[in-house]
Amino acid sequence: MCRFGIIAISIFLLIGSLQSIAQTTRTIPERQVGLFAQAWGPEVIGVHVTYSLSNRVGLNTGLGLNMDAHLGTSVYLLSRAKHQTSIYIGVQAITYREYLLFGSSEAERQLGIYCPIGVEYIAVEGFTVQVEVGPNFVQEDWEQVNTFPFMASLKIGYTFKRGSLGQR
Secondary structure, eight states, X not given: OHHHHHHHHHHHHHHHHHHHHTTOBOOOOOEEEEEEEEEESTTSEEEEEEEESSSSEEEEEEEETTSOEEEEEEEXXXXXXXXXXXXEEEEEEEEEEOOOSSSOSOOOEXXXXXXXXXXXXXXXXXXXXXXXXXXXXXSOOOSSGGGSSEEEEEEEEEEEETTTTSOO
């Protein structure tokens, strides 16, 4: 219980400090699809794709080198059309695969839930950075980065304008 109290306090302090960052107000082109390289987080090293349903709600998925994968959603606290920087909260269902560098190829799998809170910065040109942290709920900690009870992720990529990928 103490661990979750510390996590809750850390998230509360993170929100308070990030809200001052998120005050930049500008009209930003509406963006719909993002493609990212991801380090740490559910896939440890992998690719991450986002799809904006609106300026405040998005879907995301990812696939890692170890065939770890996630599917989730994020809710942005500030409209992404008016702010270059926004804070978001999310939930992701994840399938983890145990790392086995030597020996048997019978790596175990398990499911987990990751609940990140993060900050996103989208430059007017589309360059995007996301940094997030949050609790990670798994049955068994395999002592690998993505099965720890608390996780962080860094994503760097590009968010495409609506219509730039042939969408109307």
